[in-house]
Amino acid sequence: MKGRFITLGMSLLLAVAFGVVAGHEWASPARILKALGGADDMGSQLLLSWRLPRVAASALVGALLGLGGAIFQGVFRNPLAEPYLLGASGGAAIGASIALLVPMGLPEAPLLAALSFLGALGATWLVLAIAGLHRRPDVAGLLLAGVAVAAMLGALRSFLMLALSDDSMNLQVVLSWTLGGIQTPSPTGLALLAGLVIISLLASLSLAHGLDLLGLGDEQAFAFGLNPARFERWAVLTGAAIVAAGVAFGGLVAFVGLIAPHIGRWFVGPRHALLLPASALIGAALVAVCDGIARSALPPAEIPLGLITALVGGPFFLFLLSRRFRT
């Protein structure tokens, strides 16, 4: 098992290395070493102050999405569950629309992160509250509530976009955010993001045992001393908070939360104590690579990250679906 984690760790390193090399101009390893050695030409400084933090941020956002995805799939005991399932994406997009379109006189970057975080978490909380009005929500009820809330939030988002945009604040501002994309963080922002990843990893590991028990079925879990209803709600909220943190820094990056836990299961099996960190590593590697492709495929343009992850994730999702239909 240790060997598998070493493989995953190496993959992440390779992915990060690719991310640093890739860009509108490919940077040779020699140039990167020169920059790391403290050269003060513009190219080197740009690598250090722009590209490296960006690659680090992409890996960290990927880790959050991977963790969130693994928690959601564990709670719903459904391999097709993904972290945006319960309205998180719609809620986050509303928060982002407000941050981007309503002038509030506050610095944009932290405001965007804060409002999209609150939106994502708020939407999930709303779904849980609606589905749990009378009794313990069954999975189907929760998912349906999620679909309905997501549809309403999506419409509200579109309305906000149309109503609040004008000739200087056009629709593209919000639309591009919904397509995902890592913003190069300031050093403080990067430190905050790294801190959030550590907290998220610890929080999700504290759920690992409960998620394993939940996998045995409600009665078994209950027999082992777990209150499935309470645990599910807590786990979903934790997962949503983790995903919301990822969304706050990377916009709506599609499919990573769905794919990462699957690849993780192939590597380390279904036990969550191993699956959660594995999903984080895989999510990190995936987003670092996709972000590298996004920055380097059509220079000097940059393709929104969510398009790249969806173009990779879409076929994967279809593959899973077709296998499910066959069994």
Place this chain on the structure above:
Amino acid sequence: MPPASRPLRIVGLCVALASFGLACAAPHAQEAQAPISVEDATGRTVVLTKVPRRIVPIFASNAELVSALGLMDQIVGVEDYTRFPPELTQKPKIGGRLGFSVDAIAALKPDLVIVTPARQAMHQLIDPMTRIGVPVLVLLARDVDEVLSNLRLVGKATGIPERGEAVASALEQRLTTVAARKGTRCPSVVMITGKLGNGLVLVARSDTYTGDAIVRAGGCHALERSVVAHVSPEAVIASDPDVLLFAGRQEDLDLLKQQPGWKLLRAIKEGRAHMVSRAEFLIPGPRTIDGIEKLADLLRHDAS
């Protein structure tokens, strides 16, 4: 209907039309006679059976073109974002923020609608307008020359081809003056036209009329042509232009300067990051020429 009444009706109609035509023609002696037939930017032949008197120009650029020809009085409706000349904000609105209202346009009884293919306007309007017999003129602005030829085209369509020609030639003359004063060195320029929610920036591409306006003002594009206008900040910073232009508000430019990496730009370090007017560079109307003149001065000043 008794058959005998038909010739009478036709005579009546002719008299009415003739007197209407006289009434209209009298104060506009120079006007061309209807029907007017012009070919628009999409290659459609637009036939105006009478000289238009009630015009709905959709989008700020088209309203400015019509106003520049002295036809502001004939504009009967505009869309939500049309704000220049300021008098136009008082005109009835036909939508724009949340789509365009065919009903609102029809209620204004226009005899000419001018559109540009943006925000679904063409798609939403051409078919219904044509069905109710309102001619629709489609304009494009792919370069500065096309902006000027739009003045000629609108002049022709509204029955005042001489005025269209006069206004366009006067603007051309100003461009010739700018070109004559151009320095030998061509400073590299990037114009940022917006910052997106995902951290990317929008830039004026070389193959747009805004890109053309930059070249007319004496600038060269620092960035190679991009497939889409969403450009990575890293690419802009690495291109290290002589001059950085920002079409927007000063406070947004100041915010941009504080983002990671932007401090590295020579243009920012050496004080050649300037704000330019969005109206002059992003609304393809006559004010574009004002923008080109101001930018030419700015570039010459920076080079000295």
